[in-house]
Amino acid sequence: MRWSQAFIPTLRDDPTDAEAASHRLLVRGGYMRxxxxxxxxLLPLGYRVRSKVITIIREELNAIGGQELLLPALHPREIWEQTGRAESMADILFTLSDLRGGDAILGPTHEEIFATVATELTSYKQLPQLWYQIQTKFRDEARPKSGLLRVREFTMKDSYSFDVDDAGLDQQFDRHFAAYTRIFxxxxxxxxxxxxxxxxxxGSDSIEFIVPSPAGEDDIAHCPACGYAANVERASSTIPSFHDEPGPDQPERFPTPGVHTIVDLEEFEGGASAERQIKTLVYVLDGEPTLVLLRGDHELHEQKLQDGTGAIDIRPGQPDEIRELLGADAGSLGAVGVTGPRILADLQLADRSNMVTGANLDDHHLRGVDVGRDIAVTEWLDLRTVAAGEGCPQCGEPLEVFRGIEAGHIFKLGTKFSKALGATVLNADGVPVPLVMGSYGIGVERNMAAAVEMNHDDTGIIWPVSIAPYEVVITxxxxxxxxxxxxxNRLYDDLNEAGIDVLxxxxxxxxxxxxxDAELIGIPYRVTxxxxxxxxxxxxxxxxxxxxKSELQIEAAAQELVRIVTRAR
RNA sequence: CGGGACGUAGCGCAGCUUGGUAGCGCGCAUCGUUCGGGACGAUGAGGUCGCCGGUUCAAAUCCGGCCGUCCCGACCA
Incomplete structure (x- = not known):
């Protein structure tokens, strides 16, 4: 390509509304608007990068036996109602209606549609199947941000596996794990x-592929010693067990005027350290008010609460709901003697005694609370947010927590979708069984952005040769x-002829x-x-x-560049 | 959805307090001089001042409503 003819609208100044490096550089470099x-x-440069990312993904998916196909982006709403996700994903669904008055959805993901196509599978002998597409997804994000990192319309490679049993799924899952590793x-x-x-x-199991970056949105707990790594949405950790002094035979109520927070109670004469307090939260899970208990110094992780209970809609209780439920305002709440609502308690409260918690009477607390004796816990769950420095659940060494971009995610779905949509095959015994599914996604543009986040400097982007829009620029x-x-011109012709992407x-x-400009748009090799x-x-x-910088003899330059670029691909 | 900020030429911004001809830098066009790390001079083109309404002789400026965008949080694959 000749730059004089190309549409590469680079900007001298940084766009003001771009915060993330990838956002700023991709706009400024003329990759997108x-x-x-x-x-x-996506402008020509951006489109070239996208194409290269797709090619790499496609090659690796084909290598594990994937069959590429293309499903619609426009879906009938009914299918989504059959799996319950018209409701559970309602807040991000773009919906529209057609001339016949029917409701349609712009697909945010395609489990429903793949499962529908898979109803044509009839026998275990046809399995395993692995299907994938590279296609546009629509998700009405409440807060798009950081350029391509979080958008409402994007390209995703999504693949879906179909097996007769869990063993088959495990194999396909492992194959994807390997393919994803190669892709990244x-x-x-x-x-x-x-x-x-x-x-x-x-579904049962899922693994995310996280690119470490401060521009990301996920927090990952990681153990440098043994390699344990988990999203804090799911991570667990070990902490020293707390030794409680013996307490009274029953809880004692005492006045605590003006005490409304954990810290207040720590500082209050006759109060208790945060480790000895029980934090009582009221959440509404699918419309049902529920008490959630944690140690005073622990933070609830809402995703854990959602995962642990299977609730679809989850929100903190409103002040009036709390008062109606417990008869006191937040700051004086407790679960002692409460029998109506469900009581969910974090595992770290098990076996604790002589603790302090709210008395459900404004400005009063209870001391000497024995959790097992005094609180009718409905269910014990891991609810607390893991913090850096706590012990690795595998080896006990201190955990680190870092931020990252979710670049890919692979799921063992099981039979949720195949059951809902009637995708069954006959097994070897002639018995109809639902297909065991997996789903596997990579965001194409998000990975472009992640590559820029990882590879840039003050002057611009530094593309890896594999996805650079051009491999060589001749200045x-x-x-x-x-x-x-x-x-x-001769060098340009020679490189073109040799299959090098040259500008x-x-x-x-x-x-x-x-x-x-060459440095801004990030071409790996520049020949002056x-x-x-x-x-x-x-x-x-x-x-x-x-x-x-190095010097190339003119006569040998083309050959040398072909060698360098080919090796770097 | 809660909090904060912003919307004036392709891009970056000033002007608004105190109402009266819409400006600056970059970029763009033409000409000339330049030319190995974002040149210089000259002459130009380019704007419904986000939208609607109100106040006023007069609104980019004051008032009301709406829309849009970004940032923090909530939420989310």
């Missing part, structure tokens, strides 16, 4: 595999110098402008052709990643 919140147009390697992003919550997907220093253009900067601009080098029969090679 925003159309509306969370919706972007080839994309030039380091992704860490972590245990994750399945969220709205349901012709002086376009009205005949010798320069002869050499530059020649033949614009009539000053060299500084060209160098800066100009009178200065030509005088000694050389062109200059600059490596965008290392910053190193």
């Amino acid at each position: 925003q159309l509306m919140s969370g919706v972007y147009s 390697e080839r994309l030039g992003v380091t992704a860490v595999a972590v245990e994750a919550s399945s969220g709205a997907m349901g 012709a220093v002086k376009v009205d110098d005949e010798a320069t253009m002869t050499v530059a 020649i900067d033949d614009r009539n601009e000053r060299p500084g402008v060209k160098f800066n 052709v100009g009178p200065r080098g030509l005088a000694s029969d050389i062109v200059e090679l600059a490596d965008r990643c290392t910053g190193e």
Whole structure:
């Protein structure tokens, strides 16, 4: 491509509304433009990167036996009602109606539709099957952000596996794990595999691939010693057990005027340290008020609450709901003697005694509470948020917590969707069994952004060769110098012929402008052709990643570049 | 959905307090001089001041409503 003919609208200034590095650089480098919140147009450079990402994904999926197909983005609402997700995912569904008055949904993911197609499978002999597509998803995110990292319309590679039993699913899951590992390697992003919550997907097991980055939105608990890694939505940890002094035979109520928080009670004369307090929260789970208990210094993780209870709709109770339920305001709540609502308690409260909690009477608390004796716990769950420094659940060494971008997610779905939609086959015994499904997703544009987050500097993007829009840029220093253009054009032709993606900067601009643009858009190799080098029969090679410069003999330049680029791919 | 900020030329911004001809830098076009790390001079083109309504002789500016965008939080694959 000749830069003079290309549409590469680079900007001198950073766009003000772009915070994340990938957002800022992709806009400034002329890769994309925003159309509306969370919706972007990919310009020629952006489209080239996207195509390369897709090619890599496609190659790796084909390598594990995936069959590519294409399903609609427009779905009838009824199918989504059959699995209950019209309701459970309602807040992110784009919905529309057609001329017949029917309701339609723009697909946010495709489990329902793949399962529908899979109803045509009839025998275990046809299994396993692995189908995938590379297709546009629509999710009406409450808060799109950070350019391509969190958008409302995006391309996803989603694959779905169908097996007759769990053993088959496990195999397909493991194959995807390996394929994903190769994909991220080839994309030039380091992704860490972590245990994750399945969220709205349901199913038994799921693994996220997380690219460490402060621009991400997921917190990962990681053990440097043994390699344990889990999203905090799911991570557990060990903490020292707490030794309780013996307490009274029954709880004692005492006045605590003005005490409304854990900290207040710690500082209150006759109060207790946070470790000795029981925090009582009121949540409404699918319309049902529920008490949630944790140790005073522990934070609830709502995803754990949702996963642990299977609730679809989950929210903190309103002040009036709390008062109606317990007869007191937040700050004086407790579960002692409460019998109506469900009481969910964090595991760390088990066997604790002589603790302090609210008395369900404003400005009063109870001391000497023995959890097992005094509170009618309905269910014990892991509800607390893991914190850095706590013990690894596998080896006990201190955990680290880091931020990252969810670059991919693979799920063992089980039979949730096949049962709901009637996708069954006959097994070897002639008995109809629901297909055992897995689903596996990678966000294409999100991975482009993740690659930029990981690979950039002050002057611009540093693309991995594998997904760079062009592998080589030839910078012709002086376009009205005949010798320069002869050499530059010949090199351009030779590289093109050798199958190298090459861009020649033949614009009539000053060299500084060209160098800066080349670095901004992040082409891995820049070859400078100009009178200065030509005088000694050389062109200059600059490596965008290392910053190193070297000289190439003109006659050997094309061959040498082909060798370098081919090796780096 | 809660909190905060912003909307004026392709991009980055000033002007608004105190109402009166819409400005600056970059970019763009033409010409000239330049040319190995974002040149210089000259001459130009380009704007329903987010939208609707109100006040006023007069609104980018004051008032009301709406829309849009970003950031923090909540939520989310």
